[in-house]
Amino acid sequence: MGEMLDLVRKRRSVRTYDGRPLSEEDMATIRSFAKMADNPFGLPMEFRFLKGKENGLNCPVVVGTDLYLGAKMKRVPEFEEAYGYSFEKLIMFLESLNIGTVWVGGTMNRDAFEKAIELAEDEVMPCMTPLGYTADQMALREKMMRKGVKADKRKDFSELFFCGDFDSPLTDEKAAELGWELGDALEMVQWAPSAVNKQPWRLVFEEGKVHFFEKQDKGYVNHATGDLQRIDVGIAMYHFEMAMEEIGTEITWVKEKPEILLPEHVIYVATATK
Numbered sequence: 200m201g202e203m204l205d206l207v208r209k210r211r212s213v214r215t216y217d218g219r220p221l222s223e224e225d226m227a228t229i230r231s232f233a234k235m236a237d238n239p240f241g242l243p244m245e246f247r248f249l250k251g252k253e254n255g256l257n258c259p260v261v262v263g264t265d266l267y268l269g270a271k272m273k274r275v276p277e278f279e280e281a282y283g284y285s286f287e288k289l290i291m292f293l294e295s296l297n298i299g300t301v302w303v304g305g306t307m308n309r310d311a312f313e314k315a316i317e318l319a320e321d322e323v324m325p326c327m328t329p330l331g332y333t334a335d336q337m338a339l340r341e342k343m344m345r346k347g348v349k350a351d352k353r354k355d356f357s358e359l360f361f362c363g364d365f366d367s368p369l370t371d372e373k374a375a376e377l378g379w380e381l382g383d384a385l386e387m388v389q390w391a392p393s394a395v396n397k398q399p400w401r402l403v404f405e406e407g408k409v410h411f412f413e414k415q416d417k418g419y420v421n422h423a424t425g426d427l428q429r430i431d432v433g434i435a436m437y438h439f440e441m442a443m444e445e446i447g448t449e450i451t452w453v454k455e456k457p458e459i460l461l462p463e464h465v466i467y468v469a470t471a472t473k
């Protein structure tokens with residue numbers, strides 16, 4: 200198992216923090232990394248530390264920290280995959296520093312957060328994360344929440360990864376025939392975080408290409424967040440690219456929608472080429 204997969208397996212959403220404020224050193228490290236958390240779409244994103252009490256911020260699922268990290272960007276077409284990619288890059292970096300995070304798109308007093316981050320008319324702040332050090336024990340409400348969304352489980356590969364079309368699940372043999380050496384890529388995608396743990400990413404492999412799709416559920420698109428499940432796909436794209444980078448395969452992202460029959464509620468997002 201590669202180092203990146205270790206990190207992906209170690210990460211979980213943290214909603215119970217131990218109350219210690221983040222050290223100045225950690226804040227400085229985060230500040231400088233955030234400036235480099237770019238994405239393949241070249242869409243800039245701005246991260247800001249937000250203090251809870253000072254701004255009247257409230258995230259009812261979280262206990263033990265008063266610090267949040269918000270991120271906003273221009274509302275341009277398909278901003279969601281860029282947002283998912285860049286924000287997850289930061290989340291994984293924070294994991295490597297042993298700083299607890301949880302993607303939060305719903306459970307917050309959004310008006311206060313948007314005011315605190317000074318959101319402009321043409322900007323969007325789909326999500327934020329609390330920041331702090333993970334408590335030894337989860338609060339009861341966190342345990343209940345994890346149980347509610349089956350947070351420790353993920354879908355089988357056969358539901359997520361396909362070969363050529365949506366009728367043919369990917370097998371090791373088929374991946375090899377198509378010239379894909381995958382390292383830990385499938386597991387890294389499988390264990391990505393997603394809103395309500397819906398895991399909406401679907402990947403169709405072809406020779407030299409992997410098409411990323413979103414399987415849409417009802418209720419995840421609104422003005423304030425855009426399409427949260429498209430953000431999930433951006434997260435999965437980052438995980439895939441990390442895995443490929445680890446085995447020395449450079450990925451380029453293109454728009455190359457394949458001419459294949461799509462199941463209901465499945466939409467195309469982007470294609471990885473090598």
Ligand SMILES: Cc1cc2nc3c(=O)[nH]c(=O)nc-3n(C[C@H](O)[C@H](O)[C@H](O)COP(=O)(O)O)c2cc1C
Pocket residue numbers: 210211212213260301302303304305306307326344348349350351391392393394395396427430431434
């Ligand atoms: C885009 C996005 C939005 C999310 N919004 C919330 C939220 O509003 N509140 C919350 O408690 N968790 C939220 N989560 C966290 C998910 O519930 C969590 O990632 C999922 O259940 C899997 O659990 P894990 O992160 O511990 O692996 C969100 C995750 C993502 C990716």
